[in-house]
Amino acid sequence: MAQEQEEGVRSEEQEDLEQKTVDTLEIDLNSELTEEHEEETPDVDYSQLSKEQLVNLLENELSSIQNEGLKPASLKKAEAVAKEIRPVLDQIKLKDREAALKAFVADTGGEEGFEYKYDAETQKIDALSREIRGLKNSFYQGQEKEKEKNFNVKTALLQRLRALLDDEGTRETDATGLKSSWEEFKKIQDDWKQAGNIASPHNGTLWATYNALIDRYFSNRNIYFELKELDRRRNADLKAELCEKVEELGKSLESRPMTKEILNEANHIFEDYKHLGPAPKEDQEKLWQRFKEALDVLYNAHRGQFAEQKKSMQENFEQKLKIYEAIVPFTTYNSGSIKEWNGKTKEIMAFQDQWVALKGIMPREEGKDLSKKFWAALKTFFNNKGEFFRQLESKRELNLELKTELCVEAEAILAAGEDNPSTTQKVIELQKRWKGVGQVPEKFKDTIYDRFKKACDAYFDGKRAKNKGVEEEFEINLKRKTDLMDRIEAAAKSKDESSLNLLSAFKSEWSSIGFVPKKDMQAVQKRYIAAINTYVSAIGQLSTKEKEAAVLESEVELVRDGESNRNLYRKESDIRRKVTQLENDIALWQNNIEFFAKSKTSDKLKAEFERKINSAVNQLEELKHQLTIIQEAI
Incomplete structure (x- = not known):
């Protein structure tokens, strides 16, 4: 029994050594990851970015946070970007407000009553920054609450463990009781493993208390020492399996590149290794060295990859330098053609797209200087283009005056209310002149066109309404003439009623009826002449020559009435x-x-x-x- 207790003491010392080694490695690995992460963070001159680019940058950071599921690294990176953008945004706000105030003072002569509302893009940058900050605060507040909850859970587990130890020391137990006590002990161990991290000031104390109680439990259970040894052998097997998993990750680098996902997976395995109990003392150090060597393979590969990344940074710098050199001639470009300016704009935007598409980082100082020069060159080009369009805008102002005059003329014709071919031709001429005038300022483009179109449409709508009334009158005339022709044809069939007097009455009535629709004119005239011919033929007291004269006279009257x-x-x-x-x-x-x-x-x-x-x-x-x-x- 004394020998077993002595082995138990040695095992406890070995466990303490293992735990200290694991904790030390965890701190070192986390420190190394932090330093490498800081090295990889690129410097960006945010003052050279446009509002739209700042919005896109913050939206990308926010999307990265949401896609990765609120991880500390992405939150920290996004918060850092938001902090660096803040002074740039403040400068933009100050500049925009001063410009607005200057324009207000120029218009009103004083600052009284001045109010300024930032544009949508500025407000969007503010909102995105607040959202990132809110997500970060919520995350860490949740972490703190979770740590506090875990602290309470682990404190309760320690109390359960103490109660279990006290119970073991004050009562006699049979095999069934020992088994029940062992199951409760294993349950406490499992619950402890499932509980998450806690605040660092309490971490060491809780772990020390937990390990001391574990040691005390095993010391008090000499009868179950054999079970403990079996558990250690099982831990050795599990640790060997974890070693194999990390070693497999190292071998996989032969066919795929090193990634953060591989490191994350290795860290998860490391967490599992920490929470496993001790192995037999003869295997403990061997397993640990094996596990550490497997981890070293991964971290050495990661360091080598960072060296490659530095090389990639230099290559990226050289590619962006070529893009900058390609846009330098654009800074002195000049033209009098909108089409040519737009063509050059497409070219320089293509270079900008190439620049943005190169996502890799550059050496810090050289990259910062090159970025400044690149964006300054772009700014110079667009300033020159803006000056061209400002001069073009003055021509458009003149076109606006000409089109306003055309609107006034069209409105005057409409107000006069005249509707004749001459007036219609004037309106058509105004429309032709309108087409010959060039473009007006964009903000007046729709309003001036709508004004002119409204006047012209009103004139032609009135003309169409009047013509509609005339067409209705023509339809009535058609009906009257059709009725008259029916009566003439009926009279021709009754030869006793046919006479020259009645013929004259028919002709007079025909002449008194106005025009018919143009589509019916020829048909009506042919039928009328045919009806007159039939009627004249029915007049018995007329000779053939007199009948021909009467028909001819009717045709002549018809032609004379219809034509000038x-x-x-x-x-x-x-x-x-x-x-x-x-x-x-x-x-x-x-x-x-x-x-x-x-x-x-x-x-x-x-x-x-x-x-x-x-x-x-x-x-x-x-x-x-x-x-x-x-x-x-x-």
Whole structure:
């Protein structure tokens, strides 16, 4: 029994040594990670970034925090970015407000009543910074609460462990009681492992108390010393498995690069290793050295990767230097063409996209200086472009005055209320002149166009409304003329009622009815002439010559009512020209027929020409009849 107690004491010393070694390695590893992380953090001159770029930068940091699930590293990085942006934002706010105040004083002569509201992008930067700060505060407040909760949990576990030890020392237990006590002890161990971290001032004390109680428990359970040894052997097997896992991670570097994910996985395995109980004393140090060597492989690879990263930083610097040298000529560019300026803008924006696309960091001092020069060159180009457009804006102001005058003229025509072809032509001319005037300032583009369009639309809407009324009147006239033609045709069928007096009454009534729709005009006139011809033929007391004269007179009156003298003269000229052409064609075709008569195989061709001649003769008679009517009307 004494020998077992002595071995128990030696085991306790070994456990203390192991625990101190593990805690020391954890502190060293965390310190090393912190230093490397600080080395990798790039310097950015935020004063050279635009508001939009600052917003994008903060949104990316916020997205990184949310995607990674509120991790300390991402929160710390985002908070650092937000802090560095804050003085830049304050400077932007001050500059914007001073500019607004200066403009206000210039307009009003004093500062009284001045109010200023920052633009949407400035407010967005503020909101994003506050959100990042809020997430960080909430996270660490939650961490503190969680640590306090864990402290209470671990304190309660220590109390349970003390109660278990006190119970062990004051009562006699059989095998069943010992087993129950052992299960409670293992349950306390598992709960202790599941409990998270606590505030550092209490960590050492709690661990020391916990380890002391564990030692006391095993010292008091000499009967279960064999179980303890079995547990240590099991711990040795588990630790060996963890060693193998870390060693496998090291071997995997042969086929994939070192990443933060691999380091995180190794740290999780390290946490599991810490929480495992001691192994047999002959294996304890060997296992620990094996585990530490496996970890060293990973961290040596990480350090080597950082050396490669420095090389990559230099390469990144050289690539960005080439981009800067490519945009230097843009700083002296000048042109009088909007298209050429826009073309150059696309070119320089392409270089800017290349710059932004190079995500890697550069050597701190050289990179900071190069960034300043790059963004200064961009600023110079856009300042020159802005000056060009300021001069262009003055021309647009002149165009605004010209278009305003056109609006006034269109509104004056609308106010006069005149609706005639001359006025309509004036409005059309104003529209043509409008198209010939160049662009106006962008902020007046829609309002001035809407004003001019409103006046023109109002004029043509009024004209269309008036024409609609005329069309309705034409439809009524069509109905009246149709009714009249029905009565004339009915009277022609009753020959006893036909007389010249009634014919005159019909003609007078026809003349009193106004115009019909243009689409119905020819059909109505043809039907009217046909009805008059039928009616005249029904008058028995008239000779054939008198009937022809009466019909001709009706046709003449119809033509005279529908056309002006100017149009009648033009029609007469057109008909005479057609008559002459037809007479020439008929003479030519008749001559050709005589020629064909001498050929034995020309019967088919001769018949075709005879058909043409007959058609032309009929057309000629109709044209001559029309010519007679027009001459009578003139």
